[in-house]
Amino acid sequence: MGYTKELSSLDKKSVLLAGGKGASLGEMISAGISVPPGFVILSTAFERFLKETRLIVEIDAALDKVNHEEVHTVEKASESIKALIMNADMSKDIKEEIEKEFKVLGADFVAVRSSATAEDSATAAWAGQLESYLNTTSKTLLDNVKKCWASLYTPRAIFYRFEKKLHKDKVSVAVVVQKMVQSEESGIAFSVHPVTQDYNQLIIEAGFGLGEAIVSGQITPDSYVVRKKELEIEEKIVNEQERMLVKKKDGGIELVDVLQPTKQVLTDTEIIELSKLIIKIEEHYSFPVDIEWARDKRKFYIVQSRPITTLTSKPAVQRANLYNKVFSRDFCLAHLEIWYRGESTNPKIWTDKKQPFLPYIVFERRDGTVNSYYDMKGFKWIKELLVKTAKKNKRFIKLLEETVCREVKKIKPIYEKRKTLKWNNLVVFLADFEEMFPWLEAMFLFCEMSKEEVKGLDITNIRNLREELGDLSVGVDEVIRKSLEEIYPDKKEYSEVMTVAEILADKILPVPKLKQRNEKYYFTGNKLFTGVDKEFIEKKFRIRFEKTDAPDSLKELKGQRAYPGIVRGKVRRVMGRKQIPTLKKGEILVSPMTMPDFLPAIRNAAAIVTDEGGITCHAAIVARELHKPCIVGTKIATQVFKDGDIIEVDANKGIVRKIN
Template sequence: MYSVLFRQAEASSQLAGAKGMNLIKLTKHGLPVPDGFVIQTNALTRFMEDNHLHQTSESIEKEIIAGTFSDELKHELTNSFYKLRDSYRSVAVRSSSASEDLEGASFAGQYETYLNIKTEEEFLAKVKECWASFFSGRVSSYKKKMNNQIAEPLMGVVVQGLIDSDVSGVIFSRNPVTHDDRELLISASYGLGEAIVSGSVTPDTFIVNKSSFEIQKEIGAKEIYMESAAEGIAERATSKDMRSRFCLTDEQVSELAEITKKTEELYGYPVDIEFGIADHHVYLLQARPITTIEQDKKASEEERSFMITDADMNDFWINMESNIEGPISPLFSSIIVPAMEYGLKKNMRKFPIGVVVDEVKLYRGHVYSKSQDGQQPQTEDCGEELFPILSERMYDIIKHTYLPFYETLDQLAQTDHTAESALDAFRKLKAFYLTAYDEHFNIVFPQMLLTNKLQVMYQHIQGESENAHFYEMLTGKMNKSLETDRLLWLFSVEVQENPNLLSIFKNTKPEQLQEKLKQTDEGKQFLRNIHEFLQEYGWRSVKSHDLIEQTWAENPYYALANIQNYVRNGYHFDNEFQKTKEKREALYNEFLENIEDPNLRKEFDRYYQWTLNAANIMDDHHFYIDAMLDAKARAFLLKVGELLAENGVIQDREDLWFLYDDDVENALLHPVSLQDKAEKRRQAFHEYELAKAPAYLGNPTKEQLKIAEEIVGAVIEDEKNTENHIFGIAASSGIATGPVKVIRDASEFSRFASGNILVCKMTTPLWTSLFQDAKAIITDTGGILSHAAIIAREYGIPAVLGTRTATERLRDGDIITVDGSNGKITVVSRA
């Protein structure tokens, strides 16, 4: 038997998957669950056997989608489907993994849900997509990080009658904010629950005392609602009346509270519940144990001053993800957050760029900033005396402030420390981060003022606000990222001119290049040259803005993989760079010729030459400050980690990243085991990696959102988006059509092929190697001055950034057209 009704299944059935088991249990105990059935995990096993599929196959997801059902399996599943459709207009199809919602391994959001399924063809297709999701890259990565080893593909599928909810929501039987067992929390809004689960709306919130049933209420904006359409789900705007009143009556809240208490008693521990209300009837759609409550409670017990508190949540906080790829490790957060706040607050008053940051804090591993209300007035001539010498000034600061300290860090990284020497050096490192980020913004903000001034002049002359061409007039200026790329390309030229080296690079996997090169004299010399190169250019981490990942200097793999890519794709750096320079000069000369007023032309040219001279600052400050400081600090801190491991504080030196700064200082003075804390924080960190962090916290006004976008790029999805159109920031002009490849982190770089369109959350300098092969770039976050925008313009490829949603809405193999001039993405066909 491959499918079984909720009411006929055994409550302990391991073949149902966790979600299925929960619904079976609720049904058996008389709770109001819509009818449905479970496609048991043995159905996937049978399907794979019928199609001769192996879960170790690299293309297993596509093979499942392409597979066919045997007559026996198809007959049983469709028979169950049609029986359910006799009672319901449509159904919901949800994955139900045997690993989902287990203690310490909540896979919430890792699998698939499909609503409003009406036909047999849709039903069978969605079942396959649920099965395929079991093998998706992010789920596999999550299993690995959670040490969840599964021998068989234990994926069931829940098929449930769809309730066309008037109101729906989520209930936590223990208040997840205060961790108070005496309270439950309800989040509710209009329509289907997908709007709340996906974070598309600000719901109404109800906190209920489980003894007295006293209700505290907070009204939400309830911006949209979702409802069943002729096909799929439609998103509608709520009316003014709907937004102005609570979506639940007090009687409905009390009824939900009673059902929640019964469900919690049934399980014997806290639960969260998804519910729907249709025609005044309450339905339980899902229930699961809250697997992270104890973890959350422990986290709340060790709050630090730089973490966002419950009281802070009333303020407007902007996720700084376009600058700092989150989440960041505990140790780095305790160093960087105070340093960023210090540097921002000091320099925003000195160089008024239009906003003043009050605080920088951490929320679920991500860095957020809170700004003062209203924009700071800009002084007309602020920083004017610095404009002609910004690049030279930066290099003078680097020479006298940063490089001497980096020499100290190099020495500390070669020292065998005592507890006292390590503590002294650690405190000096923390103090230097304050200095470093003071100077960081002291370098960056005047350049921003100059660029903004030139941009205002440009827009005044052009009579429009389009910015992509403006920034393309500032390309073709050598910087440290391009300089690094050019040297890697020159190594590839050396390879191409040497038959023995060329054979190695053409016939060896990137992870095996180093060992292969060690086997020949030519290869050994080549590695020595690479090592010398990395001593100057290798101080960048696989993950920018953290201490947690290897640096290029530690492992030549990253440089060798880049060189191999140049060998493979035949990219000629000097020729392409020359084309970029010529394009820039042509654009600028054409623009200048169209300025009729000679005085205005002269003034614009003066500011333009200053801005072009300073165009290297964005990349060069990142090379010498953002990247190099963290990389050099990591090398020293690994020695501290070794000392703590020797003293039994942690097991491995790299467990250090999961201690906070005060933990490290206390442990150096009084060593006690902190391994359990480190492990719990590591687990939380990996969960934060997989969860989507909010673009902002609080309830901002439209004016606040507008100011936020000027700082970090788009913070909300464009309201013009449709099923086949996505809008973002026009960051690099041009139009390109090609297949999507979604890349989530550096471990997936090898999946990217020439001619793909790169879709990712954001890029850092490590990602630059992909730009040689990409037809276009699309990101979720970032603005016109982000790394992705700058490098896309340098490489002359279209880019649409800050879409907020591209990595979720686009899938590998989708054929799309990217219009980098207008910030528009069009889906041509779905994979």
């Protein structure tokens, strides 16, 4: 029986033999993704090793003594099991098969990575729990394979197994051996931004050298946010990187100085190129993915892909029910009145009649144009069309019955109320909501005007019109959210209207997450209105402005938000593994970076603050999984804060403040 398989012969169904990592790499190769060549030492090799050495009884006995609430019991079991595995002999035929495959691969240096057979499921991602050994040579290959087997029983892996209630399940381990990519640049990417949870945002973190420095949080990488539909770079944070991991000539890795520490790691063109690859992987798997990538000789390679397990929100395509579950195009409130006729909008109308609603004109833009709009009355025709379509798709029938019909009925009362109201009555109807939703009146007026049947749209005139109106970014999502909380209890009869408003708030065009207005005010939001009267808009939407004071000496630090929340508590600085047991439940963990061994401490911490790392580093990933407020990349938190200091971790804003 063979104990190895080439990566190219594996796919997503190979998890039990190749582990999550090995199966995923094989699946990506079959999808045409650039993956470094290699092979997998199957889990059956490890299982035979345990059987022949008769270690399984001793391992089970060691695990039976573990109380994962007491760190010392976890560490004792880990040390015992690791010694058992490393001191036992691997059978001759398994050794020979591994060495043969290594020669066939033809690589001087390889990366040897553990791949758990329970790895990367939808509810339990083993990311960072097991070990990887980079720049492995033929001399160190077999020892590193055994170290990967033993990593199934590291303190963090044992703790994770108990934490996820996997300790009674059969968990085995395969080992991935891949040709080493001598990365000029490398990093991590999430196909859905793990902090904003915006399904149209992906984030790339990039650093010089090998990617382990980013995963472990040893450096603070560049961060690039890209809007997926538009393929536009929304945000770039270029961080200074003084050190990078590189391979040593005789095997192993080392940290060296970066020659140009302030240089942007990836060019804008390279960011978009990598973004396309990330989107391709997400579309192949049909779920959000967390990937590790490397770039060598101007070519991108994917060295790992797994599901993102920490997302709590659903994409807009699921939230918007009828509108986005069934139809692919975006919607705005105007579509509820004029939904399928597809008539063009004449710029002259806007020029002549824009004054009553000028500050609130909403554009749903595609390449600078105004889209067609459709008549609400078309729902009957649409329903008939959908029924015809459903006959060819049985799954669609259920969606039609359970979703479309229900939503059509829900919207009908709104349309009927709207149809029977004259304009003056409509103003009265909206009066209660005008303060919270000042654009509603303008939107309905926009609907009325758009009903004029005008042909022959001149795209140039539309662009000129936008320039005439001016451009101002205004966020409404928070206004909507807070308004709904206040209005719903007293105005339940208008809840349908508010639901429409929610959908509008979710679908207006996105703008950069953070837009600086002056030295002390910032304008936040991710929605777009267009208008000319900035003072008027600022007055109406002043709820969206936040005043920020300058840091008081070194009592306040800023970093990147990794998981939101606000916590106050005592500081416990953990500068290394030996200090992990000193952290008491409810204290705030402050550390240069966290490593997988920190998992028990992170579980007890009220919040996490690190000097280094980006939002894809170990601290950030674990914080999101355990729902712990977390700020990374503060640079000097361990220098500013001392044990016992009372601090406030405002992970909503990325600020850490000393209270006492």
